[in-house]
Amino acid sequence: MPLRLHTEFQTLTTRHPFIIARGGQSEYRTVLVRLTDDDGVEGWGEAAATKFYGETPDSVMAALSVYGQALPGNAFDLEEAEATWLQMLGGNAAARAALSAALHDLVGKRLGVPVYRLWGLDPRRAPQSTFTIGIDTAERIRMKVREAAEYPILKVKLGSERDVEILQAIRSETDRELRVDANCGWTVKHTIRMLPVLEEFGVTVLEQPLVPGDLEGLGEIRRRATIPVIADESCRTLADIPGLVGRVDGINIKLAKCGSLREAIRMIAAARAHSMSVMVGCMIESSLGITAAAHFTPLVDIVDLDGAALLAADPFAGASIVGGQVTLPSGPGLGVTRR
């Protein structure tokens, strides 16, 4: 008998309104996915709709009702299930990522092993996670930096009129490692002007300065930059990697963009074949979605999995990034429990 699918909305509230170059808010809705097999074993996943890619919580729900018509008879048919869903309805990566996570959770639980062990990974190899400071006033930036005292690496969102002011506010509070994400908010000309500024403030990584399609521009930035340039919005799936070779130093993988844990692993392999570094990122999501991505952190160089750490209350317990240290749960499957 095929698996059974249950879905529900989940409302999340961030501790502070989370603002990036294209706006932001403090209330987020994700979709929970639960797959149950004949023995009552459950696999869980979370879909964080990406507005940037035209997704909403309702479109995620609608996509799940389509994918729900083709649930595998056996949870172990991971490749076939994911290929079938993609063929039925493209896009909708967040919905497919939640189903992918739920299937991997179910398989791990059936075998009694964590997903990272299925992949042969050592959880102690996970790099430290950054903690993100969203766009805000100088005063509130300083407060957020103080609040984030336990995190050794900060990532700051830029791409507004206040970029220099924000960098000054952070540096007035801390000399911790600092990475920058402009979320497509800059032009080539402006980025070139900003490069010496980033250097002056000791920034170590520059993520996605330009609009997604400007690969030539990314190449030009990379030639002039003294710090690594990472593609996020320009790199959704495996198929985007060939066009980025030579133009960026690394890629940022997110399950909500690539739609599958297996696609994430394929992307890591492709990036490595081109000597690119690999980052794993997230959306605003609970520890359920974060933990699905955390399971492959032993394979990456840069971790930015603070989505659940930014929440006022986390409805799930799983991987944690306390003190920046990624700690994977030792339970079977994703190892996530509902609080």
Ligand code: MG
């Ligand atoms: Mg980013």
